[in-house]
Amino acid sequence: MIGLIQNELMKQNARISTWIMLIFIIALTLLTAILMHNAATYLHFDSDWRESVQSDITYYEEFKEEEPFAEEQLLLANYRLEQDVPPTYAVSDNVWMFIMDNNGVIMLVSLFIIAIAATIVSSEFKQGTIKLLLVRPPSRIKVLLSKYVAVLIYAFTFLAVLWISSFIIGALFFGFNEQIVHLYVMDGEVRERAYWLQSIFVFLSNMPMTILLATLAFAISAMFSSDIMAIAISIAGQFLGLLANIILLDFYDWAIFLPFVNDLSQYVTDGMPLSDLISPLFSSIVLFCYWLLFIGIALFVFHKREIKPS
Numbered sequence: 001m002i003g004l005i006q007n008e009l010m011k012q013n014a015r016i017s018t019w020i021m022l023i024f025i026i027a028l029t030l031l032t033a034i035l036m037h038n039a040a041t042y043l044h045f046d047s048d049w050r051e052s053v054q055s056d057i058t059y060y061e062e063f064k065e066e067e068p069f070a071e072e073q074l075l076l077a078n079y080r081l082e083q084d085v086p087p088t089y090a091v092s093d094n095v096w097m098f099i100m101d102n103n104g105v106i107m108l109v110s111l112f113i114i115a116i117a118a119t120i121v122s123s124e125f126k127q128g129t130i131k132l133l134l135v136r137p138p139s140r141i142k143v144l145l146s147k148y149v150a151v152l153i154y155a156f157t158f159l160a161v162l163w164i165s166s167f168i169i170g171a172l173f174f175g176f177n178e179q180i181v182h183l184y185v186m187d188g189e190v191r192e193r194a195y196w197l198q199s200i201f202v203f204l205s206n207m208p209m210t211i212l213l214a215t216l217a218f219a220i221s222a223m224f225s226s227d228i229m230a231i232a233i234s235i236a237g238q239f240l241g242l243l244a245n246i247i248l249l250d251f252y253d254w255a256i257f258l259p260f261v262n263d264l265s266q267y268v269t270d271g272m273p274l275s276d277l278i279s280p281l282f283s284s285i286v287l288f289c290y291w292l293l294f295i296g297i298a299l300f301v302f303h304k305r306e307i308k309p310s
Contacts, residue, residue, distance in 0.1 A: 004146030005153075012116065012150060021112040025105065025158065026165045032102055033173045036093065049090035053077050069272045072185045079183060079190040091180055096195040098170035099163065103202055109158050110210045110238060117151045117218040118230035121302075126225075144222060144302045148295065151214055159210070163203050184270075198268070205265040208287050212259060213238055215291055219298035249275060262286045 012018055057077045063070040080087065088097055121144070182198040183190055193201075213234050220230035241260040248255040255261060256275050262283035266273050273279075 001142055001146060004142060005149050008120070008147050008150035009153065012120070012154065018116070018154075021115075022158070022161055025109060025112075025162050028105055028108065029102055029162065029165045029169050032105070033098060033169045036098065036101065037173045049086045050081060052090070053080050053087065057081075072272065075185055075188075075190050076183050085181060085183065085192075088180060093174045094176055094180070094195075095167060095170035095174055096199050097180070098174050099166045099199040100195070100202065102162075102166045102170070103206070105162055105166075106159070106203070106206045106210070107238070109162055110213060111235065113151070113155045113158055113210060113214045114217045114231060114234045114238075116154050117214040118221045118234065120147050120151060121218065121221040122225050122230065140303050141299055144299060148215075148218055148298075151218055152211065155207070155211055155214055159203060159207060163200075201268045202265065205268045208284075209260075209263050209265070212287055212291055212294070215294045215298075219294040222298040223301045246274060253277065256282075257286060259287060259290050 054077075057074060060070040060073045060077070064074055079085065091097075180195050181192040182195050183192060185191070216237065217230040217234040220226070220233055224230075237260075245255060245258040245260040248258065249261055256277050261274050262278060264280065264283055264287070267280050267283070
């Protein structure tokens, strides 16, 4: 099994597209840092942040009886004034703030991982090399699992490259000059979390959905030998799935069992969960069940399918 995984990694490393993706991630991170560094000169917050927070309190007071989100924001705003904790817009950028702001690149990284997952099986069929793999002693299940493990390794690698490059470039451009904390509400109390730890939590919370989409692309590729179908369905799911799930959630309680409603990143970022009926544990179980379904169908179909001679 280890030999099969190493073989898959070597084949993927030999593709120039893999290195182009990694270079693009680093280049985009560098470009983001340059733009943010230049924008900071013009967007510096000069007013008293306490007045701004007080205005927020006045605004949210009007909706606290109707919206739980408003009540949470009131707790955070009052805590800032009492403990003298300025919001992020009132302090100079630092490396941890840059890492958080660069989280949008995770969506692009997800697309790269989906592309790898969608082509790692289908390319073997297109090139006619799948028969060479299946005539060897390892079973079909081991062959497919080795490819899937390779996809997971690349998923972790790409996300690690994004985080590390964000840290290095962010440190060079913004430094560690101002230490800030992330405030969040738990059990009706405001708590503090170090911003560096928050940046790690946000990255980790995005990984399950990224892996689930990659698994979906991998499963479609294994079942239909079509990388175009796998990429199209997975990307459509990424961009349209959340919107469709939220619309259904407004009308049906069973929508809490849909995958995008249970994205774990909603529990570590600002704002309320999409539904009062879900929790981190519930969402983790739902995503795990979908992952088990996708990988299970892929293994079953790939094991049973007939490989036609070229």
